[in-house]
Amino acid sequence: xxxxxFDFFRKxxxxxxxPFISDYEINRLRPPGAxxxxxxxxxxxxxxxxxxxxxYGSIKRAGLGATIGTPHVFxxxxxxxxxxACCRLCPTGALDKDLKDPSKVKMGKAKIEPSICYxxxxxxxxxxxxxxxxxxxxxxxxxxNVCPLRDKAIILKDNLYPVILDDCVGxxxxxxRCPTRPKRAINVIPAGMGRVDEAxxxxxxxxxxxxxxxxxxxxxxxxxxxxESLLEQKYNxxxxxxxxxxxxxxxxxxxxxxxx
Amino acid sequence: xxxPYRRATQIFVFCLMFAVPILNIYExxxxxxxxxxxxxxxxxxxxxxxxxxxxxxxxxxTIPVLASVIFPLFIAILxxxxxxxxxxxxxxxxxxxxxxxxxxxxxxFKKPSSYVPIRNSFKANVIRFSFLLLGCATxxxxxxxxxxxxxxxAIMSTEAMIIVKERVLSLEFGFIIALLVIxxxxxxxxxxxxxxxxxxxxxxFRTSITMRVTSSSRxxxxxxxxxxxxxxxxxxxxxxxxxxxxxLCVNCGKCVDSxxxxxxxxxxxxxxxxxxxx
Numbered sequence: 001x002x003x004x005x006f007d008f009f010r011k012x013x014x015x016x017x018x019p020f021i022s023d024y025e026i027n028r029l030r031p032p033g034a035x036x037x038x039x040x041x042x043x044x045x046x047x048x049x050x051x052x053x054x055x056y057g058s059i060k061r062a063g064l065g066a067t068i069g070t071p072h073v074f075x076x077x078x079x080x081x082x083x084x085a086c087c088r089l090c091p092t093g094a095l096d097k098d099l100k101d102p103s104k105v106k107m108g109k110a111k112i113e114p115s116i117c118y119x120x121x122x123x124x125x126x127x128x129x130x131x132x133x134x135x136x137x138x139x140x141x142x143x144x145n146v147c148p149l150r151d152k153a154i155i156l157k158d159n160l161y162p163v164i165l166d167d168c169v170g171x172x173x174x175x176x177r178c179p180t181r182p183k184r185a186i187n188v189i190p191a192g193m194g195r196v197d198e199a200x201x202x203x204x205x206x207x208x209x210x211x212x213x214x215x216x217x218x219x220x221x222x223x224x225x226x227x228e229s230l231l232e233q234k235y236n237x238x239x240x241x242x243x244x245x246x247x248x249x250x251x252x253x254x255x256x257x258x259x260x
Numbered sequence: 261x262x263x264p265y266r267r268a269t270q271i272f273v274f275c276l277m278f279a280v281p282i283l284n285i286y287e288x289x290x291x292x293x294x295x296x297x298x299x300x301x302x303x304x305x306x307x308x309x310x311x312x313x314x315x316x317x318x319x320x321x322t323i324p325v326l327a328s329v330i331f332p333l334f335i336a337i338l339x340x341x342x343x344x345x346x347x348x349x350x351x352x353x354x355x356x357x358x359x360x361x362x363x364x365x366x367x368x369f370k371k372p373s374s375y376v377p378i379r380n381s382f383k384a385n386v387i388r389f390s391f392l393l394l395g396c397a398t399x400x401x402x403x404x405x406x407x408x409x410x411x412x413x414a415i416m417s418t419e420a421m422i423i424v425k426e427r428v429l430s431l432e433f434g435f436i437i438a439l440l441v442i443x444x445x446x447x448x449x450x451x452x453x454x455x456x457x458x459x460x461x462x463x464x465f466r467t468s469i470t471m472r473v474t475s476s477s478r479x480x481x482x483x484x485x486x487x488x489x490x491x492x493x494x495x496x497x498x499x500x501x502x503x504x505x506x507x508l509c510v511n512c513g514k515c516v517d518s519x520x521x522x523x524x525x526x527x528x529x530x531x532x533x534x535x536x537x538x
Contacts, residue, residue: 042317042403045310047296048418051425052284061422064431066404069418091297091306091328092314 024193027184029073029170031059032080032105033087033096037192043094044070050086050095059086073107075172075188080107082148082171103149108170108190110143110154111197112162117185119161143174143186206231262513266345270352277349277417281424294417295349296408297328304328307414308336309392309457313405316396336465340472340528344452344459345495345510350412350436351452355495357444365444374488376497377447377454381506384453392460407457412436414458449497453508463507471511471528473504484523490515500524 024037031050034040046069051059058078059071073080082102087095099105114120118140144162147154153168170188178184189195280291280298292299297306306328315321335342344351362373378384395407408414415432422430439451452459466472477484480502483491490500493514498506500515504524516524 038403039318042319042399042405043314045296045306045314045405046408046418047293047298047306047310047414048421049293049297049299052281052292052421053289055287061426061430068409068431089292089299091293091299091304092311092325093322097324 024190026187026189026193027074027076027172027175029075029080029107029172029188029190031071031073031086031095032082032084032102032107032169032171033090033099034107035094035096040094041067041070043092045092045094046070047091049089049091053085053089055083055085056081073172075175076184077176079172079174079176081173082169102171103152103167103169105169105171106191107172108188108193109166109168109195110164110170110172110174110186110188111195112143112164112186113183116180116183117161118180120185123161140179142177142179146173146177148173262517266512269346270349273347274349274352277420278424280417281421285425294421295414296411296418303331305331307411307458308332309461310405310408310411310414312396312461313399313407313457316400317403317405319400332462333465336462337467337470338528339511340466340470341459341462341510343462344456345512348413348458349416350456351495351510353416353440354443354449354452357440358448358495361444361448369445374492374494374497376449378450379497381498381503381508385507387454388456388460391455392457395457410435410455411458412439412451412456449495452495452510453497459510466507469528471526473500473509473511473513473516473524474527475501475504475524477501477523485520487520489518489520490524493518 030037030040031054035043048061048069048071050071051061056078058073058080060074060077062068062070062072071086082105084100084102084105087099088097089095090097112120122139139160141156141162144150144154144156148171149167149169152165154162154164154174157163170191172188174186175184175188178186276291277295280293283290284292290301295307296310297304299305304324304327306325308329311325311329314325332343361369366373378387392407399405399407409432412435416436419429419433419436422428443450483499483501488499488501491498494500495512495514496508496510498504498508500509501524504515511526513526516526
């Protein structure tokens with residue numbers, strides 16, 4: 001209870017964002033042409049006109065929570081086929097009325113999980129054939145075949161495995177058709193949601209040290225400042241003359257993984 | 261005279277709520293939307309209170325937003341709260357609840373059929389306008405049009421759409437049921453009288469040419485007949501012999517029909533009449 005209240009005020013004061021608007025979620029998109037999330041929540045009057053006009057039944061009504069009544073697209077069930085019928089009907093401009101070109105939609109961007117994707121798995125394992133991979137032993141490429149913006153949003157690198165490009169509009173047809181179960185090998189990350197794999201150097205650096213400080217056991221009572229607690233202390237620096245105390249637990253940041 | 265026509269339009273609108281999603285299933289998109297905002301073959305119409313919320317929440321005014329309220333406000337300026345009295349599905353249902361209350365609950369509740377919780381209509385007006393202001397202020401503060409969560413007629417049409425299209429009910433249906441139960445048991449007519457944001461916004465557009473009920477009674481402070489026939493029938497819980505032109509009046513015409521001496525009449529469009537006299 002107290003923790004929830006603390007979180008609520010932390011969202012307002014520190015993160016400077018609306019605590020009533022729920023967070024982003026992978027594979028949960030707004031209809032095409034939607035303005036950014038904060039403005040969308042203000043402008044959408046829950047008239048459900050976009051839901052009624054959608055010929056594919058892609059747009060669903062959101063359930064419990066602050067977003068109740070607003071439209072969502074869940075590409076795992078039914079993706080958006082970019083017919084652009086909903087945009088011109090929106091009475092308040094929560095969906096952009098003038099948007100008619102499907103390639104200019106920005107609902108999100110797809111991301112392939114190489115550890116599940118059949119094509120990527122085949123590429124990695126065809127040298128050493130494995131019995132458990134017998135089912136996979138084919139170039140799937142479904143996502144490439146179903147994409148409405150083929151060769152612009154998605155390409156077949158070396159005619160072997162699919163790669164997403166920046167022109168991806170996030171319609172989610174690839175997610176709907178992806179054959180892997182229960183987890184899809186391709187997911188759409190909604191526009192506005194932060195992406196670790198596309199983030200800048202310092203974000204990833206902070207994230208890496210945050211992870212490493214979490215994985216360590218709290219050996220001493222004097223836990224060194226690191227990760228998000230360090231960031232919090234940096235936020236509290238003011239010009240009143242107090243000098244904040246910083247402990248640096250590491251001499252040299254280790255380069256971890258592929259970020260450098 | 262009014263009642264059969266009024267029931268006809270109310271039943272038509274009630275059926276329209278279910279007909280629109282059925283038509284849309286058969287790919288007829290002439291009418292789309294719910295009573296939050298509806299589109300008749302290109303003419304976009306939106307609930308003015310909903311639009312007011314959106315303006316407060318978003319913090320700016322755009323042309324499509326304003327264009328959608330021109331038609332309802334035009335109707336409100338000409339005919340008063342025509343939407344509330346003649347079209348609103350919630351008033352239709354709550355009048356049914358009221359009828360049921362008078363029919364079976366007369367002995368049980370031990371209250372006269374004209375009982376309303378806030379007798380003073382000025383107080384009721386103050387409560388509903390401050391409720392609207394509070395809602396707008398909250399919407400501006402948290403950036404979400406909050407009064408949309410409790411907009412009873414619009415929620416009814418949304419629920420009708422969901423029932424037809426997805427065969428499920430959402431949480432908001434419980435709100436309608438709770439409201440009807442409250443109106444049946446303890447606080448009759450409470451929603452339309454003291455809270456409805458749509459009705460509050462529509463009654464703000466009363467001008468001198470708006471149609472309204474006027475009384476030709478000589479002494480309007482005393483009821484003309486001892487039955488108080490107009491008080492008994494008023495769906496808004498007014499006392500039409502003395503407050504017939506109140507902002508709460510929905511122009512339903514029940515009191516005009518029931519008046520034994522024909523002292524209550526519809527009047528309006530006064531600018532036109534003045535011009536004729538000159």
